[in-house]
Amino acid sequence: MKKSYVIKRILYSIFVFGIVMTLNFFIPRIGVEDPAERYYPPQGNMSDIEYEIIKQVTRQQYGFDVSTWQQYLNYLTGLMEGNLGTSFRSGSPAVTDLIVDRLPWTLVLSVSTLLIGLIAGILFGVIAAMKRGRWQDTTLLNASTIMVALPGFFIALILSFYLGFEFEIFPAYTDPNMVSNFDWSLSAIQTVAENAALPVLSMAVGSIIGYAQGTRNAVIAVTNEDFILTAKAKGLKQNTIRYKHTLRNSMLPIVTSLGMSISGLIGGQVVIEQIFNWNGMGTLFLEANNMNDYPLMMGIMLLLSGFTILAILITDLIYVLLDPRVTVGDKR
Amino acid sequence: MKKLPLGKRLKQGVIKRIKGIGLFFKRVWSHKQGKIGLTVVAILVFVAVFAPYIAPFDPYDVADRTLKGLPPSRTHLLGTTINTGQDIFSMLIYGTRVSLIVGVTSGISIAIVGSILGVMAGYIGGAVDSLIMRIVDVMLVIPTLPLVIVLTNVFGRDYWIIIIIFVALGWTGLSRTIRSLVLVLKNSNYVKAAELAGASRWHIMIRHILPGTSHLLIMSTALSSAGIMVAEAGLSFLGLGDPTAISWGKMLADAQGGGALLFGAWWWIFAPGVGIFLAVFSFMRIGIVMEEIMNPRMKQTSSVYKVFKNLNSRYIEEVFISMDDHQKIGVDTTKTVEES
Amino acid sequence: MKNGDQTILEMRNVSVNFPVKGGLPFIKKGVIQAVSDVSLTIKRGETFGIVGESGCGKTTLANAMIGMVKPTSGEVYFNGENLYQLRRDAFKKIRRDMQMIFQDPFSSLNPRFNVYQIISEPMFIRGQDDEETMVQRVIELLELVGLSKDDLTRYPSDFSGGQRQRLGIARSIILNPDFLVCDEPVSALDVSVHAQILNLLTKIQKQMKLSYVFISHNLAVVKNVCDSMIVMYLGKVMESGNSETVFKNPLHPYTHALLEAVLDTSIKEDREQVILKGDIPSPINPPKGCRFWQRCPRAMEGCKTIPPENIEVESDHFVACHDVNGFPEGNFEEGYKKPLKSFDDDLSEHGKAHQ
Amino acid sequence: SSQRQNRRPDDNTLYVGSVQTSFPTSFMPWLSREGIAPTIASMLYNTLFSYDEETGLFNPIIGKEWYYVDDDGNPIVTEEGIIDYDRLEAIYGDPSRQYLAVKVIIHDNITWSDGVPLTVEDIYYSFDIGTNHLLSNHAGALAWTSDLRHNYTNGVLTRQGLFTYENGAAQQGYTIAEEDKDTVIYMHVNKVLGSVMPLFSSLLILPKHIWEPVVSPENQLNSASPTEETLYRYQNPVGSGPYVIDTERSGSQQIVLHRRDDYHLKKDDGSPLFNIETVNLILYQEINVAIYALLKGHIDVLDTAVSSNYLRLFEQEEEILISNAPGTFVQTLVLNVNPVNSERNPIRDLLRENEFRKAIALAINQDNLIENVLNGAGIPVSPGLMRASMTEIYNPHADRLPSDHQERLAEANAILDRFVPDKDSAGYRLLDGERVSFNILGHPGEQDVISYLEIQLQKIGIEVNYAAKGSQPETTFLYTSRFDMTLQGVIFSLSNVDIMYRAHFSALGRTSNYGRLVNPELNQKINTMRTTLNLNTKYTLIQEIQPLIADEFYKIPLYTSNVISVARTDRFTGYQVVDGATIFNNATLQNLVRVKEE
Amino acid sequence: MDKVLKLRNLKVVFPSGHGIIRAVEGVDLDIHQGESVALVGESGCGKSVTSQSVMKLIESPPAMTRVDTIEFLGNDIKDYSAKQMQDIRGKDISMIFQDAMTSLNPVMTCGKQIDEMYIRHQGVSKKEAREYTIEALKLVGVPEPRSRAKNFPHELSGGMRQRVLLAMAFACMPKLIIADEPTTALDVTIQAQVLNLLRSMQKRHEMSLLLVTHDLSVVSNLADTVYVMYSGKIVEKAPVKALFQAPHHPYTVGLLASVPKLSDTEKTFSQIPGTVPHPMKKPSGCYFHPRCKFATDKCKNTMPPLTTLSENREVRCYYPLNLKKEATA
Ligand SMILES: Nc1ncnc2c1ncn2[C@@H]1O[C@H](COP(=O)(O)OP(=O)(O)OP(=O)(O)O)[C@@H](O)[C@H]1O
């Protein structure tokens, strides 16, 4: 039963990814007759003949000279080989290469944000749930009402100026040498940690509070469940109940929301990377947008969607591990 | 006999709905948090509507060089911008308009689109359901902000386009919740009873299903409005919003680009920040209070603690004492019993 | 209460299957055989009982009777007309004569409607526009079910379970139906309220000359209320007939078990109980042969594979059991009459232990 | 502080901040044209000559000298050695002559950064594949080589216009001595004086030995799927310029360039031409961060012009030098004077009237605009659109509007009263009651200018509103002439004037001539100017064109803003302020010296 | 017979935003060794609260509890600390809940949930605990206990789950078992299985049983002594036979009469009119008076006390019924 669920879940993820791929192919083609025009918008100082030549060449180069279906097919076969197309940057670098360069640095931010958010969030949430109605709880409640209303980028601005520029506690922006000097040495790792501090902090504040709130509610909900009463009636120790019975069940909604929150996390990172001069996928995406580099933009989108799909898949599978009830059907 | 004309019945229905919504807001109002939220929203709406009368200056007015980068003063409550000499307070006032319009319009549209699609998916079911839910699944995995950026790149950056994009991407979560609620409502026995009485699908949808989701819709409107205000601010901050309008996000971007903090003009950054915060905060408050009203379990847990804090122990003692059997012994019962 | 032999509803070989969806979209996993091959006849004015354990298909069968669930196969005749071959408008018209009272009084009333709206809804749907008549009629009904005019503008949440069930009853009879299905109308209610509701139903039946289908898992209730009955197990009819006859002479081992499961308040020392072993099998892949054989104390080898037929053993008394009817003629494998070991080891061990 | 030391650890390195969206990843100079790529390319590669805007002369780089030559290859020069335009006109004025022949002699001591000597074969190769689209694809050379009469059709050389010792010089009748075979090349160019300009000063010369082996019709220079070999060469450039790139230390956030000690040009005393040994270019996404970095001393120079608003901030800093260099870029207000028929409407029809346009021009107070929007960091521009500093060609008579602003407003209103019948307190109305109101298309960054225009034009009773440019203004607004007004920056200089005049005022179609102005007289003048072979005649014609342009009021000049850039003076001195450039420029690189520490 | 449990004057209220819910109003309860005591009454009358209070499982907040004595095996556990209670729970008193589905932790195997009992109270190793668990499962008639122990609750049928709960409750051979409506969620035929099992286990191990139910037929089969509760108060206490033969309180009388019996011949059922009072809006005087056809003004004004009529028979009524009948019995 379980195995078949896993297989089905994977198949479904692939199905969703297939649709995302298709969308990715068609979005840049919305509203233009000649895709070459979207890929290479006319420039002011270009003569008509020049522009025609360029379009002609672009069509050939980027394979727009065949039927749309053939293009789609080529796009898919390209993807199979890990080829996300060619960027419009000079020198026609492969989108894949550009992304691969930036990907680890984006992951540094997102993964640490996620981990810090999760760990601290769950910790605070559990504390608040245990101390329900006391100051720990009310503090969390108040903090969360304030934090949800403060956009991450606003926090980032403030942190970057005050903690970074004014008081120099952490770098206000990323050290340009960080990437090129990175060699896995302890000091290099320390540099990365220092530079990541503020961006991660500005993103993590929100997610800590979010997860804490979620954990608190989940823990409280589980505490009201009948089986906790059973556990009490069994005479189990407080801690056994808390960790073996309550926490594991409370994790279920957290795990579900985790998968969902990935997409938002990745999206929000675009602004944060920009503010802290962090050379990740977010800035790459904005670069691409500024240059109308559709292949690159869509490549990043595809990758981010792929990540989200993967994250949701993984959390779903973790969910299955945690919750034996899920075998068939949809839990959400 | 006295058949009520359709128009009048409709009118009655509308009045009833409005009364219902009014009642709902009254319940929100009766909540402390809700009161805060409603008050702030009311103020913001007032500011947005009467912006031209409140704002002391034309926010678009690029004033003299002598007026650039003024610190807050009595004439310029929040000073003027460093690069253009615009009155920041007036910009803030006008920014309310954009944020509220974008937020609320998108919120309401999301509620409409989300409920229609959610009800369709849940009520009609079958292929329609599969289709809509597959779309939802796909939308769920595409990161929103990047997608919005791509779409504004393709379609342009007018506010109405941005709103449409937000709506096009924002309905999914709501329709998913609505759908699951509709599935419950659809299988509830009162819907079956209506079907048995010969009700058409329309009748059931209009009279049973939709009203059943109305609270969710109001709540979602509040919450998604809040979310979209943040998203819009982010977009404007990146310089990808509608460039012609003054929005809080754009003010932030201008302030950042103009080096507000470097010049020590912190109010220039904080003013729009506080604006965003207040708007989002108040909408969130309302949304959360609505959620509490609708989800009594949550309410119970939170309010029980309040009740306990404020308990009058004397009163409780009296209650306990009143439970005692006062005349435990010595009642002449046996006699009466035998008589009966 | 047999007034006339006219049939109001007849079911012929009705089966209802539900698809079971798999995890992936568009892929079906199997079917639940909720009702299989049920035939029955309900006479005008009588109360027809359906008894069986949870999940055996009682509600589904009832739904099939009133056109809420389309049978996978078989026909349903109401007042002589085939329900599922009627045109839409005719179907709607005929449906007006059938109503249902639901098992769960809590979910059967729209919490947003007030009492007037709830009860008048069927009239409203039927295009009855005149407020005054509707109000009049609703008040009349409220009084009939033991509530008062003052309740007109109250909401379901203000009522207790029993009162809600009364509201449900009022709603179901506002269109003057002929045929009323009561799906476990009391099982969700408190004991002390059972009697109230049952009496109310009886009263209404008398007043309005209704035919009832009465669903219950409590044989004691069925015995007192019903004229005819069927006993269902896993979607199949095990025993059926005139209820007096059935109760006087229960033949099917499952009926026996049900009867003995009814705990009586009359105190008997050490009542000897037949306790069925095991659990109800899943309706997704019901056992071949007799659906009851796994739990049957009288099961034989042949019961595993040969489905028993419903045979009239005495006037108006049908039983589907090989032990009662004997196996039909045919080429069966050897030993099919050999009794199966009646109890699993562990159960019998336990049984011994306390006797 | 310690952090400072840490961030600029190398004494002889100049740390340069740049605000860009991205750094180039490929250093193929013909392809990288965005952002900072040309700056880097110009440090790695050379052109034949550089052009001096002030004098109109070419300074040697790879090329040592050049001449127009007659059919025998003899230079057409006066005794002083400068171009003899009269003889040139006499020889080539004949309409049957279809081209100008040019002889270029290059330095003989140039090596590529990999040590291979640079010869005219490299020049030949560069121009040759520049014209052969089958090899170069639409790499940047397309536009720059268009005046070279060296043509390919489908990869087949149909007309040769380049001649070296090894490539057909003899056949064409040019004799090149054996010892000059590596340094002499002849070129045939269109019969326009400006033809040599892009060929000499824009086209960066590529090393033949690097590119010839990899470039083929199958693997073009600019390919959507370059081979690994090509990519390697894109990323590891071999140039003849003063610097080489340190690929080890360069990445997406910084680019490090080292000085070449074997660069062929030296200072007079024999020391390296460029003083700076290492240049470390650092990328910042946002101006604010770059300014943080400068203030904190993480960088020495900011290679991005900053807004004049920052002047106030930097003025307070002792160690910061502000370069307030005069700009070359003229911001103009372009009016849609001749929309396609489908886009015509009564309001736009007003713009077709020369007088009406004059009224708008009269309303604009450049001094006030510069004071308010640019904080004074700019200079006014004459309606002839030519900067006054271009002494050779600037015509002061082009400025024919009164200078007193009140007078101008009065005149503008007088004109408008003639055109528009109806006026109320809020401004003019058309006959049908429609208010005279225009949209100005602009980038968000131009909003303050537009706001200013709004107020200014309001003063003469015309309403103006900001309309944001969409993501693709060219296709959606400009070419379809679906706009009223827009802002456009232009640079008219000695080097580009014949191309730009044509593009802006005479060519139709999909060019920058968004508003489709057609004035036969102007058109004809521009053509004559372009084709004359006499430089003096040409200069005269340019001067005559300016009043004509001014009279059209088709592009109304707004201002030329100064290029403000900043540098720290705590480590280096000797920064050079260059017109139209930031303080990070060639002159600075040649002049900077390390501050001695006490 | 030793007293296993002596509960005196238990009062529980639930303060809420709208008022105070009076859930239990002064309940006394005595349970002797080996005795099975039933607590019957309508839904919401306070049965579960009472039974959970015995184990001090009702938490504050949300509840407020007052009690004079909770004597368990002669010790007053009223002031026991949470730790001390944990030692008693499961070991000396255990509990079976109504809905086995929600009463079992869905993410833990059934076996593990029973193991916990042994590990906690008998200090055995995990392996030993599992052996005990398998024994216990066998005892409650779970076929193939070894593999069943590895199943998760949702993989078992309702009857099996209830057996797991039984095994859990009996694991440490407690002195007192509290069963809160152990069979209402089950099918009739399964109900019989489980009840039978419960009775036999209890009898065999001489345990005391507090059975909470609203089903009188269950009572008749399982209980020795019956407490009838109405709206938070005990209205009648009697040995089971006596109660069924001669119910004294009008509520008990009505309750007994309204249960349908196979032996009935009439088509109508006798009924108690009206409904249970809302726990926040209880009537004055006797809580039952609005539904009682014998009610007098006295009943309307003052609450009758719980009066001892004979040994083991108490009734809260000014005018008890069937007094003679009992005398003859
Ligand atoms: N709409 C449906 N879709 C799928 N399966 C269904 C549906 N309705 C009922 N079933 C299944 O059909 C079988 C019979 O259900 P039904 O509700 O008729 O039983 P029942 O005898 O009324 O049970 P209960 O006493 O619990 O009401 C059950 O296994 C149930 O799960």
Ligand SMILES: Nc1ncnc2c1ncn2[C@@H]1O[C@H](COP(=O)(O)OP(=O)(O)OP(=O)(O)O)[C@@H](O)[C@H]1O
């Ligand atoms: N956590 C709680 N918060 C508020 N009120 C409660 C709580 N638990 C129980 N009550 C109230 O206490 C009263 C008694 O509840 P209890 O659960 O003991 O009833 P019961 O007799 O067990 O009913 P049932 O037969 O439905 O289980 C009820 O009115 C109920 O509303």
Ligand SMILES: [Mg+2]
């Ligand atoms: Mg049912």
Ligand SMILES: [Mg+2]
């Ligand atoms: Mg209970």
